Amino acid sequence: MSHSTMASPAPLHRRGPRPLLLHLTLAMLRSSASIAGLPLSNGAWPGWNPRRNPDLARLAHASGDPDAFARTVFAATLAEDRALIAGIAAYRRHPWRRTLPDPPAIWSEGETRLLDYGGEGPPLLFIPSLINRGHILDLDEGASLVRFLAAAGFHPLLLDWGWPGERERRFTLTDYIAGRLDRALGAVAEKPILVGYCMGGLLALAAALREPRRLRALALLATPWDFHAVDPARAAALARLLPLMEPAFALGHALPIDWLQTLFALVDPYGVGRKYRAFATLDPESTRARRFVALEDWLNDGVPLAAPVAREALGGWYGDNTPARGNWLVAGLPVDPATLRLPTLVAAPTRDRLVPPASARPLATLVPEATLITPQAGHIGMIAGTNAETVLWRPMLSWLREV
Known part of the structure; x- marks a missing residue:
């Protein structure tokens, strides 16, 4: 191809x-x-x-x-x-369209860019998921965690993984973590605080364990760890879908966006219907309506997942629960949070359906220097919802100022 x-x-x-x-x-x-x-x-x-x-x-x-x-x-x-x-x-x-311009990139490799949001304070290196656009952290005016932190005296950088090209579609998790993420980290002049969101939190944790001396601290936002904590049968069922995906892998070397969206729908089959019925009642000029549209546009503009990563994530994480069982290896070494010696923030939102609190909270127990916060929000609302500044941004800012 x-x-x-x-x-x-x-x-x-x-x-x-x-x-x-x-x-x-x-x-x-x-x-x-x-x-x-x-x-x-x-x-x-x-x-x-x-x-x-x-x-x-x-x-x-x-x-x-x-x-x-x-x-x-x-x-x-x-x-x-x-x-x-x-x-x-x-x-x-709805007339809303995202118009925020991307900041300049200070490093790039393949389809990946390191975006620099400016600021004179300590650097923060944000690691988003591989399956969604990174701009969930920079969604809109008044809905941008990275711009909020830049205004608060920090220097945020966002690793934009980009649309996977031919090379990236053959990447494993080790290629992303020990390869591309490691080299992006090398482009940051000072020791940064590494911040991972969702799947990006697992990548950030593995990177921090590889090179803790290159970091000041680590923040894990809605990061899964125990994939069998709530419903092991459902997690195993997702893994059993892998053989059905092999034709898509053979065709494009990746799991297509609509396949990924279908997997998300299996977590909460009627959730989309509920939220769109509620949206029908909103004033389209309201802040809530604008934020809903911004978030839905982001959700519907996903990114394919490299086939080797899809096999590792679905078969390993969901099927075998390799992180919680101590069997997840990156570059041949186990990812063991108990060995991490860095100040670490663990944010486990209480209303998260995608990463239930029971999946994320064990990291706060395993990491010796962890601080746990439990935002009263959902998986995405914690980051970019109308109450995000109250439930996550300001508590996170307080923690950042102390490390």
Whole structure:
């Protein structure tokens, strides 16, 4: 496959939520199950929960009209479907577009750049996930963690992994950590504080264990460690999907974006429907609506994952729980947080569905010099939600000023 076929695509014409057909199908199945389950009248189907729908519950048990409950459920189901379509349409026509310019790059290799946000204070080197664009940390005016920290007296740098080209699509985790990340670290003049977010936290942790003397401290934001802490059966089920992905790996040497989005949907199948129904009720001029659109644009503009990394992450992390079992190796050496001797911040958001607190919190126990904070937010809201400054940015700033 030629390099030109792997080039980063043009900016998205808004087409989310991705994959759209999957989310519409899930909504249809949910509605069909609700209506088909009416004769049972037992509350077991997705559309009816007596505690969330007390009016329906009263109809079910107190109405003298045996058909009233069915008519009410049917009408409520259709209303939810209309609200979902209205929310998707409102998102697609919203006028917001990200206009923040990228800062200059002080280092690059292949498709990867090290972006410099300026500032005279101690350097902070941010490591995002490999499967999303790094600008979640620099989302919009008033929604940029890196610009907030630059204004607070630090010198943030963001490792933008970029769109994986032909070379990157053959990378292993060791290639990323002991290779590209290690060389990016060498481009930073002073000892930085390494900050990893989500999957990027695992990369940052492994890099810190390799070269602790090159760092001042480490911060791990919503970083998974024990992949079997909450639902080992579901984690193992994700790993069992790997054989189905081999045709995609053979074609493009990577796991495509819509495959990745499908895996995320399996974690919370009806989550997209809920949030788009809620968005349909918002004033499109409001801050909440603008932030919703910004976050959804970021989510829908993902990055393919190199096939060797996908095999390691799904088969090793999710299938065998190699980090928590002490079996995850980078460049032949185990990644053992108990041996790290650096001040470390562990942020485990309490409402995180993607990285449950039970998966992230063990790092705070394993790392000897760890400080644990538990932001009252979700996985993405902690970083760029409307309350991010309160729940994460300022507590993190306080910790940074002390290390």
